[in-house]
Amino acid sequence: MRIDSIAKLSQWRQECQAKLAAQKRKVLVCLGPGCLAGGSDEILEEFKRIVAEKKLADISVEAVKKTGCHGFCARGPLVVIEPEGIFYSKVKKANVAEIVETTLEKGKLVEKLLYTDPRTDKTYTDYKEIPFYARQERISLRNVGQIDPDEIGEYVARGGYAALAKVLTEMKPQDVIDAVSQSGLRGRGGGGFPTGRKWATCAREESDIRYVLCNGDEGDPGAFMDRCIMEGDPHSVLEGMIICAYAVGSREGYVYVREEYPLAVINMQKAIDAAHECGLLGANILASGFSYDIKISRGGGAFVCGESSALMRSVAGEVGEPRAKYIRSVVKGLHDKPTVLNNVETYATVPVIMEKGADWFRSIGTEKSTGTKAFSLAGKVRNTGLIEVPMGISLREIIFDIGGGIPDGREFKAVQTGGPSGGCLPADKLDLPVDFDTLTRAGSMMGSGGMIIMDDRTCAVDVARYFLNFLVEESCGKCVPCREGLYQLHKLCVKICEGKATENDLALMERLSKVIQTASLCGLGQSGPNPFVSTVQYFRDEYLAHIRDKKCPAGVCRELITYTINDKCTGCLACIKVCPVDAITGEKKKLHVIDQEACTRCGSCYAVCNFDAVDIV
Amino acid sequence: MKYQFEVIPSKCIGCRTCELACAFAHAQNQKPGKSRIYPLAYAPDKYVPVTCLQCDDAACVKSCMFNALRRNEETGAVELDKERCVKCGACVAACPFGCALIDDVHDEIVKCDLCGGSPACAAFCPTKALVYKRV
Amino acid sequence: MTRQDLTKLTAIFDHYPTDAGSLIGVLQDIQREFHYLPREAMTKTAETLGVPLSKVYSVATFYNAFSLTPRGDTIVRVCKGTACHIKGADLLLDQLESGLGIKPGETTEDMKYTLEVVNCVGACAMAPVMIVNNKYHGNVACNRALKLVKKD
């Protein structure tokens, strides 16, 4: 069906809404990355199978839907029953029959699958009341987890493409740019550059061709909000891009999606095809005379391609080496033409700003960091998952109120934000408001929104070593400070982890870091030393413990620890089975012993022991 | 082109003063360079000073893939831009008169540049077999 | 390269405009079809797209998505994202390395298993994560790692 007028779009929306309203009962099965890892695809099939078999009165097979990430990954696989919003967590395939029988047929709850807050022992039926969800405000994630991403009709029913219709009929390109500028929207990809200013610069450039690109190369390990948006609500990204294209006068663009996200590629492509078919993308969009087309460019698995000039070279089919940006890519970008590049979350936010207005958006968040920001919570935190909160909220609220604090009775140690370009913030920074400028001042950065929470069993030096290793592998290798500098910085860090370093080495690392930061060609190198610099700033004592005392206080660095088995050992053989180097000997129901010569200190025995019988010294 | 370099073989006595003058005119760090001019005997006691003819449609210019050879409109010389030269030797191979040379001493390609407008060879030639004059 | 393989290649080329801009897309499709980049396919790509072979080779070795050697029937990928790292991805690797007798990037001699590490697959909430032939496994305890591989 081709939608070639605003009236037709409204009519279509009403039809879509009516169709959804007719489905009295709905089962939403989360197929986000977390739930999928728990086997939610099989749960979905099981629901469809049983519902089809039983031929229930108020639920059809079509009303059993897959959705994108619902957010509360720690409790996955998740199933939500609408309209009540009944929230079932940690669902297994075996539970499906029971859910159908008890809830769908009899209208009762399956108590054991409901969420109980471990801190208050309160059990929740409606997910909206769970503290994890109650504190959130979802703008970019407005539809993620709520709709079937493959159904354009569901997006339209929830007001999708209304912003585009408004823009094309009521606004001039300059009005759009002005609205984005006034909203204070800043790039959600990491740098926090004002989006409106970027669009204005591109629109101002004299050129026959302009490109509007979307950066879906979410390379920061620990961040997955862009993946969830592309998989769970691809049309919101497309709508944002089309609005941007209209504002800057672009006729074509690309979505650059990383290869590691195959489902994102598939869902974005489906969305593009569907939008094409409806006349919402391609030639003469909504009969407005404006044309814009989007293609998908798959990334090849290189972190550096998140950098704008490298991404553009990659789109052009080349090696993703950044180029020095004394001429900005917004002026001379893809194929040397003016190019707007924003990330997924930024584009997904744009339609809402167009609909509700810049002032509304400004009213959320802080003065200089307006609106909301999506974060992914991972690591040593109870409620791992995907959240969206107003800017300015404190780290403590995110980690403890929404995230539920640190599990296993351990202590909070640090939170890593901003991925490999960011840094670690310690406990005394927990009350800092989360916004672009505050995090940067504190020595980290917002980045794309990955938050990795670390407990006292995480070694700060090991974390720095981990990131440096990552960056050495991901450096494109073009410029010397990054290629050679990060390589040497990593070597020195390994030396500390092995207890072979001196304080001179630490001083050398600090000097080298400064040069890498100022002399590297692109953002990867310039921010590369950050994980080291921030950990040494806040956890210097831990570095010194490795250097002076040859001790790893967190018990992580393999060269500085030993594992021994104490008399709590029940002789269960678990550690013997798991030891990859067969360094543990012992018989059933007898005390086991670790051969220190053979032991590689991997910690597998510690991880599998259920009796606290393995000590780390 | 305002100037012309003229060779008058009949006046050449093969004294090799031009060769010496050229080498010293192109000295670097007190080391004389390779001469760009050679008085060669074509018959007993008969000499021709062979040097670059600064051809109109020069093969050396055509052969250079890096735009390192360009004509100086003032002096008429085809000059080699050392900063752009990569010493691939295309010009040496392509010059039909053998007048682009490899200077082993300074590790560079050389050819006559008319000394930027006052050729040393002409100045020192005792018999005026080499003349650089305004046209 | 067999006639059948060449037909597959031609089908891939037909999908793309014949210019340098198609290079990465073409290579990705070849990788998907053959599970690695056969040398002849790269040479053919260079000829077809009119791109120097050195550039094809450069791109093929730059991006993680490409493998220049044949891979095993079962691809085991261990995520080494930050969350997975601090939740013990190294332990999974230790188990798989000793259990399969190969290092990351290698393939067992019987061509059954290839072990790879990936930089974050975006399933951080379920860390540590491993992927066996595109099937995601979350919260993998180290003593389960090998079982998940052999089961498939």
Next chain:
Amino acid sequence: MVHITINGKVVKAAEGEMLLTVLKREGIDIPALCHHEAIEPTGNCRLCMVEISRAEWEGWKKHVTSCLYPVEDGLIVNTHTPEVIEIRKTIIDLQLANCPDSDVIQKMAEEYGIYKTSYETVPEGDNCIMCYACTRICEVLGKSAISAVMRGHKKVIAPPFGEEPPDCIGCLACAQICPTNVIPWTDTDSTRTIWKKTFDLITCTSCGKAVITKDFAEYLMAQRQIPKEYFETCDECKRMATARKMGEIVTKAQEAAL
């Protein structure tokens, strides 16, 4: 025409000119290893970094590679601040660890007072500083026989599959432009070997001296329409032939005059 201030002195420069060109013209010693006029600047070696600032933006300063920074009116450039020197020293120190046996790097290090690298020597170092001069010059020729392979610290310059590069014509431009002379090649009387590929050399029909590889000559014939016979003899024999030809003309002229 723009005006910029270099180390306190106001200097004129043409619009669009790169800063390094201006600095060199002013006789200021700026080290640069990856820079060559025949290739586009890429800023790989980072040695030519200088500090820039502007009077109207108080407190703003930035370090840029002068080889690819276009001059702008009012730019204030400082080429030897302690920070700039620290950058250069660190880079040379890193390169010394990477290329311990390179004469060029050793000499440069000594100029900066570094006699031993502060870092661990890179074990698999091949003395290549990864400036891409070779691949860039090969690209200018339109050949791109070699390229940067792999990435990060594993990156090397190599022909495809590490074997004979099919597109190489044996011109030696890569070996000649290499600032650290690490691309090996050997000539025999009639062959040249580079990148493991052996080429036939055209030998002078009169004296037998090597002139140029057949592939390079064919490339020049096709690309630049140089006649085949120009490549048949060496420069020395061509000069002799020139002398004889001119001699003939002179003799004829003299005979005619008599």
